[in-house]
Amino acid sequence: MRLTTQGIVLRETNYKEADKILTVLTRDFGKRTVKARGCRRKTSKLTAASQLLVYSEMTLYERGEFTTLTEADPLQQFWGVRQDLDKLALASYFAEVTEAAAQEGEPCPEVLSLLLNCLYALDKLEKPLAQVKAVFELRLLCLMGYAPLLDACAVCGVPEPVSARLNLSQGVLHCAACRQEVGGGVAMPLSPGALAGARYIVGSDPKHLFSFSLGEEGLRQLGEATEAFLMTQQERGFRTLDYYKQVTWRPPQAGG
Numbered sequence: 135m136r137l138t139t140q141g142i143v144l145r146e147t148n149y150k151e152a153d154k155i156l157t158v159l160t161r162d163f164g165k166r167t168v169k170a171r172g173c174r175r176k177t178s179k180l181t182a183a184s185q186l187l188v189y190s191e192m193t194l195y196e197r198g199e200f201t202t203l204t205e206a207d208p209l210q211q212f213w214g215v216r217q218d219l220d221k222l223a224l225a226s227y228f229a230e231v232t233e234a235a236a237q238e239g240e241p242c243p244e245v246l247s248l249l250l251n252c253l254y255a256l257d258k259l260e261k262p263l264a265q266v267k268a269v270f271e272l273r274l275l276c277l278m279g280y281a282p283l284l285d286a287c288a289v290c291g292v293p294e295p296v297s298a299r300l301n302l303s304q305g306v307l308h309c310a311a312c313r314q315e316v317g318g319g320v321a322m323p324l325s326p327g328a329l330a331g332a333r334y335i336v337g338s339d340p341k342h343l344f345s346f347s348l349g350e351e352g353l354r355q356l357g358e359a360t361e362a363f364l365m366t367q368q369e370r371g372f373r374t375l376d377y378y379k380q381v382t383w384r385p386p387q388a389g390g
Contacts, residue, residue: 137194144233165236170203214257221256227374264357271360272335289315298324302366322359327352
């Protein structure tokens with residue numbers, strides 16, 4: 135069966151002498167495992183489209199349990215991401231998380247759009263990497279059905295909780311004083327700015343996901359909370375996140 139769709143490469147693995155096995159998130163057919171024959175040869179027309187994080191118009195041939203990439207025309211290669219190690223490390227984290235979140239063969243166009251929007255933000259928008267990372271993590275959880283309840287304290291109902299906390303296992307907001315009523319698990323602090331940012335990410339139109347700004351401390355708290363919430367809900371870590379933290383770590387500057 136011949137299939138035509140658009141898709142982005144989430145993972146690439148060398149196979150045999152000149153092939154690759156690709157994990158591709160397609161717009162119409164969800165996550166697919168695809169063989170790209172001969173793509174590692176310099177003369178192959180599939181070389182560009184078989185690279186990690188390249189978004190292409192694709193023609194796939196499906197036969198039994200096997201799917202083969204037969205034609206591909208790259209649409210976005212995100213050169214600004216590829217030329218910056220910090221951005222590339224973060225984008226690779228996005229790809230690994232997306233691969234874990236997407237189900238084989240189940241279309242998830244909203245997840246694909248989120249990934250493309252975040253890659254575009256890294257590529258073209260002058261936004262802090264921490265902001266793009268927080269948007270990706272929290273919005274992806276919302277698309278997966280794990281949206282946190284941030285309207286008010288889950289215990290006393292106060293719209294602006296005093297010393298607000300996000301319970302990572304329950305996914306609810308609460309005041310520091312209401313902590314014992316929520317149940318067990320870790321709770322992350324959210325300053326008023328961080329809470330406002332989280333509420334914006336959860337409720338905003340997809341076209342305006344990055345149209346907010348936070349100070350350094352608010353962005354730090356927001357990022358720590360979204361990352362911890364994702365790890366808790368997914369019950370796992372990600373090697374690309376460890377690598378991202380390694381390459382972006384900066385030694386503290388000496389005071390003077």
